[in-house]
Amino acid sequence: MxxxxxxxxxxxxxxxxxxxxxxxxxxxxxxxxxxxxxxxxxxxxxxxxxxxxxxxxxxxxxxxxxxxxxxxxxxxxxxxxxxxxxxxxxxxxxxxxxxxxxxxxxxxxxxxxxxxxxxxxxxxxxxxLAPDLVPGEGLLCGALTKGDEADATRAAAIVAALGAVDVGQGAVVAEGLCLATEALPGTDAMLDFAAAHRARLIRTPKSGVFFKAPKPGQDRRIDLPAIGPQTVAKAAAAGLAGIVFEAGGVLLLDRAATIAAAEDAGLFLWGRAP
CATH class of the missing domain: 3.40.50.20 (Rossmann fold)
Structure with a gap:
């Protein structure tokens, strides 16, 4: 070459x-x-x-x-x-x-x-190259409950612990219970696992959050976590109430389509302060 x-x-x-x-x-x-x-x-x-x-x-x-x-x-x-x-x-x-x-x-x-x-x-x-792909703090669509905020706090703590040992960048928490964590198979596999198992673990039909964030100390020039319309579809299939991401630390792929998909599915999208 x-x-x-x-x-x-x-x-x-x-x-x-x-x-x-x-x-x-x-x-x-x-x-x-x-x-x-x-x-x-x-x-x-x-x-x-x-x-x-x-x-x-x-x-x-x-x-x-x-x-x-x-x-x-x-x-x-x-x-x-x-x-x-x-x-x-x-x-x-x-x-x-x-x-x-x-x-x-x-x-x-x-x-x-x-x-x-x-x-x-x-x-x-x-x-x-594309700074507009990284949203800041705030609610992009939908509404939060106190329970959602508590689940997000719990999920953020789990993701920080996972990231500290270089394992994953995401977790699913519903009613304070951790349903799934991200590992080598990736986000889709994690959300599929949560969808397959939540019915026997969680009684509320629509609750819980998927939280996504970079690993602590991660070099953000590479492998910045991302969410998009497919993430929304997977989260909806898992019966979640919404998706939470670290503000300024996650790529939002196709912003308009992702927000529209979340609105159609009745999910919230929240950029949470680190």
Whole structure:
């Protein structure tokens, strides 16, 4: 890849989900890059694809193309490394890469940021490219009860504890009881679990909250938590009263559609002060 002309001063390392397309629209001159096996949803893009096993040639190609800033967006799973694909320079990073991949998500992502910074790139967050995606404090729709506020407080404490050991960014609490917490399978799996089990645990037909927040001390330039219309649909299916997120710390994907979906489902959306 070395010597390939990128003709862009920024590179978007795009994964799956809605976020990459939103950021590509906000930064139309940026080059779209994809890790093999994890195609993005950026319409019309001709991405530069790379493998972790050939990370150094990929970084060199970005440098040679004049790239100065890099932004990571979208979901990616940890790849299975294939020894036969390693080039010599990337192979020298194997102990570091393996150690990072075996750590928690936040530790892994910090290691990724460090590598890109060592090559001289400025790593910027999604909120730098599209600050309007990060709502502040306040109720976006619906109404809160004292019980909802209490559930949100309980969920926030749980998420802070989970984040402190680099596990997850979300929890579901109803009537003070923790129904589910987010782990490696992700938000959708957590909400599906809550939907499957709440009937035998909670008597009130519509109660409880899903709370989402960054991990304590998380580097917010990468893996900033996000919610969107699908999150609303999953929360509604779980019988929840609303969704609570840390104000200034969560991406709201497709704001108008997410609010409309919450209103249609009778859910509140609340940006809670940290």
């Amino acid at each position: 070395r010597g390939e002309s990128l003709a862009a001063t920024g590179a978007l390392i795009a994964g799956t989900g809605a976020l990459p397309a939103l950021l590509a629209a906000a930064a139309p001159g940026w080059r779209i890059c994809e890790m093999e096996g994890f195609p993005s949803t950026v319409p019309g893009a001709e991405p530069l694809r790379f493998r972790v096993e050939r990370l150094v040639p990929f970084l060199d190609a970005l440098l040679d193309g004049g790239v100065k800033q890099v932004c990571f967006a979208g979901a990616m799973q940890r790849p299975r490394l294939e020894p036969e694909f390693f080039d010599a320079r990337t192979a020298a990073l194997v102990p570091r890469l393996i150690g990072a991949l075996q750590a928690g998500d936040d530790a892994t992502l910090r290691a990724v940021i460090e590598l890109f910074e060592e090559w001289g790139f400025e790593v910027v967050g999604a909120d730098t």
